[in-house]
Amino acid sequence: DTGVSQNPRHKITKRGQNVTFRCDPISEHNRLYWYRQTLGQGPEFLTYFQNEAQLEKSRLLSDRFSAERPKGSFSTLEIQRTEQGDSAMYLCASTTPDLASPLHFGNGTRLTVT
Amino acid sequence: QQQVKQSPQSLIVQKGGISIINCAYENTAFDYFPWYQQFPGKGPALLIAIRPDVSEKKEGRFTISFNKSAKQFSLHIMDSQPGDSATYFCAASASWGKLQFGAGTQVVVTP
Numbered sequence: 001d002t003g004v005s006q007n008p009r010h011k012i013t014k015r016g017q018n019v020t021f022r023c024d025p026i027s028e029h030n031r032l033y034w035y036r037q038t039l040g041q042g043p044e045f046l047t048y049f050q051n052e053a054q055l056e057k058s059r060l061l062s063d064r065f066s067a068e069r070p071k072g073s074f075s076t077l078e079i080q081r082t083e084q085g086d087s088a089m090y091l092c093a094s095t096t097p098d099l100a101s102p103l104h105f106g107n108g109t110r111l112t113v114t
Numbered sequence: 115q116q117q118v119k120q121s122p123q124s125l126i127v128q129k130g131g132i133s134i135i136n137c138a139y140e141n142t143a144f145d146y147f148p149w150y151q152q153f154p155g156k157g158p159a160l161l162i163a164i165r166p167d168v169s170e171k172k173e174g175r176f177t178i179s180f181n182k183s184a185k186q187f188s189l190h191i192m193d194s195q196p197g198d199s200a201t202y203f204c205a206a207s208a209s210w211g212k213l214q215f216g217a218g219t220q221v222v223v224t225p
Binding site (some may be wrong): 048104 | 118120148155156158160161163215216217
């Protein structure tokens with residue numbers, strides 16, 4: 001399967017701890033997106049990269065959140081000093097520059113902050 | 115604020131019936147309108163998408179109807195099957211990839 005891969009699938013952490021998630025996009029996709037989905041809601045845009053450049057960040061991405069894509073391939077999303085409100089599914093998606101190409105989502109990392 | 119409003123929140127349809135989900139938007143800059151299907155524990159998967167230069171697009175049992183003047187679009191699932199039971203999200207985008215999603219509709223197809 002050459003789809004978008006996200007690790008870990010589940011993460012349980014205590015409030016105040018730092019967590020890091022990884023996303024491996026489809027190999028020829030140069031655009032990579034992070035979304036957050038809470039229970040019963042649609043995904044919300046967090047940030048996106050074109051190659052290694054982070055081109056846009058949502059207001060939802062507080063100072064405790066940081067995302068990187070150092071070599072234009074995989075990406076990491078780090079949350080520092082986690083809060084219970086950070087509990088959600090974090091989704092990664094990738095696509096090519098081709099306007100006809102849709103976003104391909106991974107299966108997400110479910111974060112639970114206790 | 116939610117830029118794409120989706121209804122109903124949930125619906126139950128009998129096998130073979132038609133499921134209809136509606137969405138409305140405000141931003142006239144939106145130029146791409148996809149529908150995604152999501153199963154529990156999985157990421158959203160693209161079902162079908164439309165651009166505002168056409169009023170309808172059909173792919174198999176799935177049809178999008180688009181009304182540009184009313185700023186509304188809808189998904190019709192014909193001949194609904196139990197395997198269609200999932201959550202469906204409409205979305206809209208004004209710049210490629212930055213999708214604004216609706217809140218989702220949970221569809222249950224009964225045998």
